[in-house]
Amino acid sequence: MADIDITSQTMDGMGPHGTKVGLLRVLGPAHVWALGVGIVLVGEYMGWNFAVGKGGAYAALIACWFAGILYTCVAMIDSEVTSTVAAAGGQYTQAKHIVGPLMAFNVGLYLVFAYTMLEAANAITAGYLISVVAGMTGYAGELDQRPFIILVIMFLAWLNYRGVLATLTFNLVITAIAFLAILVLFLSTSGILGGGIMQHTALFEGHEMPYGWIGVLAAMHFGLWYYLGIEGTTQAAEEVRSPARALPFGTLAGIMTLLIAATLTWYVCSGVLPWEFLGDGVNGSVAPLFDTARLSGSNGLIWLLGFGTLFATLASANGCINDASRAWFAMGRDKYLPGWFGAVHPRYRTPYRSIIFLVPIALIFALGAPLDQVITFSILSGLLEYTFMPLNIIMFRRKWPLNSIKRGYEHPFHPLPAVTLLALCALTFFAVFLGYGTQLVAMIGFYIVVSLWFHFWRYRFVNRGAQFTMPWPKPQGY
Amino acid sequence: METWQILEYVAWGVSALLGLYMVIDWMKVDSSYSEDVLTSSREGELEAMTEEQHR
Amino acid sequence: MAHYEPPKQGKASQLFDVIVLVILTVGALFVPLWLGMAGAAKIVAEPVDSPTWESLGQTAAQAAQYEALGYDPASAHDLILARFDYSFSAGALIAMIVVIVLYYVLMLKFSEVEYREVIAEKFGDRR
Numbered sequence: 001m002a003d004i005d006i007t008s009q010t011m012d013g014m015g016p017h018g019t020k021v022g023l024l025r026v027l028g029p030a031h032v033w034a035l036g037v038g039i040v041l042v043g044e045y046m047g048w049n050f051a052v053g054k055g056g057a058y059a060a061l062i063a064c065w066f067a068g069i070l071y072t073c074v075a076m077i078d079s080e081v082t083s084t085v086a087a088a089g090g091q092y093t094q095a096k097h098i099v100g101p102l103m104a105f106n107v108g109l110y111l112v113f114a115y116t117m118l119e120a121a122n123a124i125t126a127g128y129l130i131s132v133v134a135g136m137t138g139y140a141g142e143l144d145q146r147p148f149i150i151l152v153i154m155f156l157a158w159l160n161y162r163g164v165l166a167t168l169t170f171n172l173v174i175t176a177i178a179f180l181a182i183l184v185l186f187l188s189t190s191g192i193l194g195g196g197i198m199q200h201t202a203l204f205e206g207h208e209m210p211y212g213w214i215g216v217l218a219a220m221h222f223g224l225w226y227y228l229g230i231e232g233t234t235q236a237a238e239e240v241r242s243p244a245r246a247l248p249f250g251t252l253a254g255i256m257t258l259l260i261a262a263t264l265t266w267y268v269c270s271g272v273l274p275w276e277f278l279g280d281g282v283n284g285s286v287a288p289l290f291d292t293a294r295l296s297g298s299n300g301l302i303w304l305l306g307f308g309t310l311f312a313t314l315a316s317a318n319g320c321i322n323d324a325s326r327a328w329f330a331m332g333r334d335k336y337l338p339g340w341f342g343a344v345h346p347r348y349r350t351p352y353r354s355i356i357f358l359v360p361i362a363l364i365f366a367l368g369a370p371l372d373q374v375i376t377f378s379i380l381s382g383l384l385e386y387t388f389m390p391l392n393i394i395m396f397r398r399k400w401p402l403n404s405i406k407r408g409y410e411h412p413f414h415p416l417p418a419v420t421l422l423a424l425c426a427l428t429f430f431a432v433f434l435g436y437g438t439q440l441v442a443m444i445g446f447y448i449v450v451s452l453w454f455h456f457w458r459y460r461f462v463n464r465g466a467q468f469t470m471p472w473p474k475p476q477g478y
Numbered sequence: 479m480e481t482w483q484i485l486e487y488v489a490w491g492v493s494a495l496l497g498l499y500m501v502i503d504w505m506k507v508d509s510s511y512s513e514d515v516l517t518s519s520r521e522g523e524l525e526a527m528t529e530e531q532h533r
Numbered sequence: 534m535a536h537y538e539p540p541k542q543g544k545a546s547q548l549f550d551v552i553v554l555v556i557l558t559v560g561a562l563f564v565p566l567w568l569g570m571a572g573a574a575k576i577v578a579e580p581v582d583s584p585t586w587e588s589l590g591q592t593a594a595q596a597a598q599y600e601a602l603g604y605d606p607a608s609a610h611d612l613i614l615a616r617f618d619y620s621f622s623a624g625a626l627i628a629m630i631v632v633i634v635l636y637y638v639l640m641l642k643f644s645e646v647e648y649r650e651v652i653a654e655k656f657g658d659r660r
Contacts, residue, residue, distance in 0.1 A: 021518055099641070101648065103644040141482070211619065333517070333519060337550070369563070429633060434621065437625060440629060445561070463537070474652065
């Protein structure tokens with residue numbers, strides 16, 4: 001990207017192709033970190049504990065680390081490709097340039113699906129949390145959670161509508177607080193500061209591996225939840241001041257933060273909560289870190305983790321709206337979806353029509369479906385996306401070997417990460433199959449139907465050559 | 479009426495206001511700018527700028 | 534290769550495409566739910582009559598945590614004893630593998646056809 005001043009205000013968003021109103025380039029690496037970690041950190045506050053239910057506490061730890069390897073591969077591969085393909089739409093744009101249009105359409109839908117579902121899951125959790133607070137403050141009646149669920153989605157959509165800088169700065173602040181809350185909880189309950197309340201040995205006694213090794217496999221399904229969404233950093237590519245540097249940096253710093261947060265979370269929660277309670281995210285522990293704080297007996301910790309949970313859900317929903325709308329916008333811009341969605345707000349410089357359109361969709365899921373189903377659909381879309389990534393990087397390296405185009409970041413040991421990622425994805429497909437085989441098939445059935453719809457109907461509206469926008473040489477083998 | 483019941487109504491109200499704000503702004507923008515300007519964003523502007531400079 | 538000029542899509546047609554997508558999306562989520570095929574329910578296979586912490590397999594330390602959380606043996610009974618059923622048939626596993634592999638093969642094949650067209654138009658057909 002050499003010596004061009006991409007922060008220039010006069011050229012900003014107005015390039016030679018005739019863009020009159022484009023997205024605003026205002027973000028730095030910290031925003032990228034906040035977008036990536038912000039989306040995911042809620043996974044430590046809720047949802048990951050379904051993995052404990054699937055196979056016990058040890059299984060959840062093994063799944064946590066294997067999923068960590070999976071996501072490290074994802075982050076490495078993603079960083080390399082995205083440091084070269086810097087455009088809103090992230091993996092969608094990568095697929096369009098590297099694999100082909102139909103794959104790109106599918107990847108775009110994976111992204112929108114995964115993020116919108118995750119957004120719905122966050123809103124559900126926020127609503128639940130508010131009802132718990134109502135109960136704690138002595139409200140006797142049954143709180144109606146719906147207005148709060150709707151408020152969360154509406155407020156964050158409004159924030160996103162008004163501009164990306166404020167949105168992600170807000171995310172940076174609340175994500176940092178949520179992360180610090182985990183650190184404080186760890187320090188104050190593990191015995192490092194003051195008295196420890198950890199009793200891993202006593203709590204695990206007799207329940208080390210309640211399902212044996214198949215439980216460990218099954219736990220991989222929800223093991224993804226510790227990190228799901230970190231790949232969303234690439235969606236900011238068109239709004240980052242120097243994408244080739246900030247994206248790899250923010251993404252890799254993000255995955256490191258998450259590996260730490262995930263392990264600490266497992267440690268404190270499994271050391272305090274019995275596994276049957278911890279593992280049941282519906283009837284038992286909906287918000288495990290919050291429940292851990294409740295058993296610590298410290299009012300300060302209860303409030304800190306209560307706010308941590310709320311902030312984490314908000315940060316995540318916020319990032320999801322940001323990412324889903326970017327992907328939807330990018331597909332509209334290329335006419336993969338109706339071109340109407342490819343509009344940018346002339347004052348706020350956001351993809352405003354995509355943001356508005358996805359609000360009712362998120363509401364349908366948040367108000368109409370149970371939490372574990374919503375999470376499963378999000379995970380499945382993510383999983384299909386991670387399966388695409390190794391194919392993507394292998395084709396990328398084959399069509400454009402290292403010396404043919406300049407990359408901002410080159411990941412080491414190729415093709416080892418790609419092969420590892422593919423193997424771990426296969427394992428996770430099996431884990432999902434163990435509990436949610438029907439949904440898996442329904443989901444793939446859905447993608448097959450929309451793929452046919454795209455190939456035989458929708459693709460006629462797409463410009464053939466013009467959709468390839470990167471200044472790359474002709475791919476090898478064509 | 480209890481505080482939490484009031485908060486429920488406040489949440490409904492604020493949600494409606496935020497929704498209304500977005501819809502009204504959307505209508506205003508759509509009617510005061512031409513569709514060509516609004517959908518003029520193209521992918522890969524940064525890359526295209528770099529390319530032009532190196533030509 | 535000849536330059537492909539896509540047709541302009543009218544407002545009504547755009548709207549129709551969006552509606553089709555939304556119906557498909559909502560369908561994919563809710564049809565399994567409505568048909569009651571959304572599995573993964575936990576079942577209490579061997580209920581215990583008048584449960585105590587011991588008969589639920591809990592040690593003193595574990596029971597203490599449950600009590601701190603506000604449970605007694607009766608209210609914790611279902612939570613503690615519910616288990617997943619991981620048995621599956623080889624047929625179902627093979628069906629799943631076939632569906633997934635078929636999906637990716639289909640996708641890569643169609644993508645490749647479309648991609649060659651894109652590259653040919655972008656870089657000209659010189660071979």
